[in-house]
Amino acid sequence: MTNVIQKMLSLSKQDFLVFLRLTLEDNNDELHFYRVLQGLDPQNQEQFYQYISEELAGYFREQLANLEVPTTEQIREAQEVLTRSLDNLQARIKELEEINLNYREVIRTHRNFMKECISGELGLTDQTKGLPIPPPQKEVAPGAPLIDLPDPATLKLVNPDIFYCIRERESRRKYTDEPLSLEELSYLLYTTQGVKKVFRQGQMTLRTVPSGGARHPFETYLAVNNVTSLTPGLYRYQPIEHKLTFLFTPEHMVEKLNEGALGQIFVGRSPVVFIWSVLPYRGEWRYSISAHKIMLLDAGHLCQNLYLACESLGLGTCAIGAYSQTLMDELLKLDGHDEFVIYLSPVGKLK
């Protein structure tokens, strides 16, 4: 056993688990940790695995199998870095506990937000005041072409049984390099945001998902990497017309998606990423302070439909709630106040 592993194992069980968590949360430390493990002989590796849960040991074995063998110098550096973090562990725990104390108030506020219900006490809402209803979708930029999408109703499903799709659905993170077809994309867009009815002179829509007060506060952006007949880049869905509008191709889109998804590289690797933004005023116009909880509930419906629709096509998706707000808003060039990213989900063919 190396000194650093011995030091880890001499921690109390609780401190050891905290150390592991903190190490794995940091991309750099995580790599150092794996290098230290790689530097152990197989017998010592097994001895270490016996100290942790079987599930975690399995996870580490899998990670190690995907890594290049480190040089002796890299192992030595990794041991030094981890020894330093171990020496600082108690100070780090203290710092984090102080943050926890400050968060008590924030947690109270967030709990109250979760209890916010549509009640009769909304004050004078903009709807009541007769202010104009916000439009149900963003306008296409002047002169920007609209891309036709195939009729979603004509696609032959791989798994047409709804019970099968609900039962088999799971978060899938491994995709092949195969492109998605435009037919598949059209079906996924329709099943998540498709418009079935437009009423009130084009100001209200009924869609394939429910939404409190039929406010439908979302826009669907697509980061297209590999879809047949579409140039890679960013697109927005125009649900009323069931068409796409091309926005632009960001430089280094794949890297930006990965950074935006906090290093979850299966996101950037997927053929297409659904990125939903919210325009909060669409909900606030009607529900004022009660709008925000409702809009978050709405967002769940979007993504659940994507899961089930993917399952019915034999495709995979995985909801992503862990992302950088700033980086994702920047990627889509959103102002981050009147419109910002709320949820994303990559889609791909299954390995």
Ligand SMILES: Cc1cc2nc3c(=O)[nH]c(=O)nc-3n(C[C@H](O)[C@H](O)[C@H](O)COP(=O)(O)O)c2cc1C
């Ligand atoms: C709101 C929400 C946010 C999520 N965020 C992430 C994420 O950022 N990264 C990820 O890999 N999985 C994410 N997931 C997927 C969950 O990890 C997954 O649903 C959970 O582990 C249960 O697995 P299952 O979906 O296969 O049943 C998220 C799921 C939800 C509903």
